[in-house]
Amino acid sequence: MIAGIIVTILNHKLKKPLNNPDVIDTQGTLYTFFASALIGGIYAAILAAVYPYASETPTSVNTWVSSNANQWLPYDRTKISQGGLQIAAVCWTIGIGLLSSIAVAFIFYFTTELSADQVFNDATFA
Amino acid sequence: MTDAIICALSMLVAYMAVAGRVGGFHIVVLCFFGVFFYGFNELVIWRHAIADNGYTYRLFLFGSTFGAATAFILRFKDKLPTTETLGYFASRHTRTYGLLGACFVWLFLPILSCVNTIYDTAAAGSVTTYLNPSILNLWFALSASCSISFCVSILLGRKIHPHDIVFSSFSVINFFYFREVSLTQPLQFSIQILSQPFYAG
Numbered sequence: 001m002i003a004g005i006i007v008t009i010l011n012h013k014l015k016k017p018l019n020n021p022d023v024i025d026t027q028g029t030l031y032t033f034f035a036s037a038l039i040g041g042i043y044a045a046i047l048a049a050v051y052p053y054a055s056e057t058p059t060s061v062n063t064w065v066s067s068n069a070n071q072w073l074p075y076d077r078t079k080i081s082q083g084g085l086q087i088a089a090v091c092w093t094i095g096i097g098l099l100s101s102i103a104v105a106f107i108f109y110f111t112t113e114l115s116a117d118q119v120f121n122d123a124t125f126a
Numbered sequence: 127m128t129d130a131i132i133c134a135l136s137m138l139v140a141y142m143a144v145a146g147r148v149g150g151f152h153i154v155v156l157c158f159f160g161v162f163f164y165g166f167n168e169l170v171i172w173r174h175a176i177a178d179n180g181y182t183y184r185l186f187l188f189g190s191t192f193g194a195a196t197a198f199i200l201r202f203k204d205k206l207p208t209t210e211t212l213g214y215f216a217s218r219h220t221r222t223y224g225l226l227g228a229c230f231v232w233l234f235l236p237i238l239s240c241v242n243t244i245y246d247t248a249a250a251g252s253v254t255t256y257l258n259p260s261i262l263n264l265w266f267a268l269s270a271s272c273s274i275s276f277c278v279s280i281l282l283g284r285k286i287h288p289h290d291i292v293f294s295s296f297s298v299i300n301f302f303y304f305r306e307v308s309l310t311q312p313l314q315f316s317i318q319i320l321s322q323p324f325y326a327g
Contacts, residue, residue, distance in 0.1 A: 001267075001270040001271060001273075001274045005274050005275075005278055007271075007275070008274070008275045008278040008279055008282070009278060009282065029139065029140075029142050029143035029190045029193050029194050029197075030143070030190065030194045032190075033139055033142075033186045033187075033189065033190035034186075034187065034190035034191060034194060036186070037182050037183075037186035037187040037190060038187065040182045040186075041182055041183060041187060044177065044182070048177060074175035075175060082177075085174060085175075085176060086176060086177065089170075089171055089174070089176040089178070089183055090183065090187065092167075092170060093167055093171075093183045093184070093187045093188050093191070094187065094191050096163055096166065096167045096170075096188065097163075097167075097187070097188050097189075097190075097191025097192040097195060098191060098195050099163070100159055100160060100162075100163035100192050101191070101192050101193075101194075101195035101196040101198075101199060102195070102199065103159055103163075104155060104156055104159045104160070104192075104196055105195075105196050105199035105200055107155050107159075108148070108152055108155065108196075108200055109199075109200070
């Protein structure tokens with residue numbers, strides 16, 4: 001429901017201001033994928049930090065067998081540190097995406113200048 | 127092989143931001159560098175044991191950032207399709223494909239993503255211990271997202287926009303996929319956090 005509200009509002013409010021100047025987000029990538037993935041990443045970090053793991057839940061509702069308290073966390077991390085690393089991974093992923101886009105856009109910028117007809121014409125690339 | 131498919135899907139997400147505005151040569155360059163940086167990002171996530179069993183970070187977040195930022199930097203000034211250009215018809219086709227994709231999401235993806243998680247056989251003695259409600263959770267999430275999209279779409283635009291329903295269908299997969307898969311396929315990628323049954327809808 002949260003994802004539906006956010007995506008619909010962004011689709012209405014962000015699409016025209018974004019596309020009108022000269023940026024074309026063709027398939028709504030920014031608010032369909034980015035917004036929901038960002039929310040999902042933050043939500044996962046919160047879950048990693050606060051959600052009880054198998055060793056912490058009563059056996060009456062937990063059929064999983066846990067050998068030690070840190071079975072579900074790597075490198076003997078605490079839940080808070082795992083949640084913090086999840087947030088750091090969100091920031092890192094966005095950063096590496098921006099870095100790679102800059103590298104690619106530079107190549108595009110200095111290579112070809114195609115018109116709206118040319119990009120869809122196979123003969124241009126023959 | 128699975129990671130290769132996810133890498134290809136990530137490039138598809140990146141391409142969707144610039145679809146119809148760049149040529150074939152651009153796509154080759156986009157994918158060439160995109161795969162390189164995708165591998166770099168994946169390596170970092172694996173080395174630090176980040177829980178990304180549903181590919182939210184590697185697929186959706188990286189792909190969308192990569193594509194959208196490329197579109198922002200290039201700023202396609204003269205690539206606006208009109209009825210006189212071939213790009214106009216291409217944009218119509220992609221919207222049709224978007225609607226078909228939304229139908230696919232509704233019908234098949236909940237089953238495909240949850241088909242091997244209905245029964246838990248990971249407990250001692252390979253005894254089936256619980257019935258996992260993953261499919262119901264995913265369908266509940268899709269229903270809630272699409273229902274609220276109807277309401278918000280009518281409130282904001284005074285009419286129902288089909289794109290809102292399409293986008294909300296896809297977005298709930300991105301939003302939900304992380305949690306669903308990571309909670310129900312604990313050993314798939316050897317990262318075992320967030321892996322116990324989660325019964326809240």
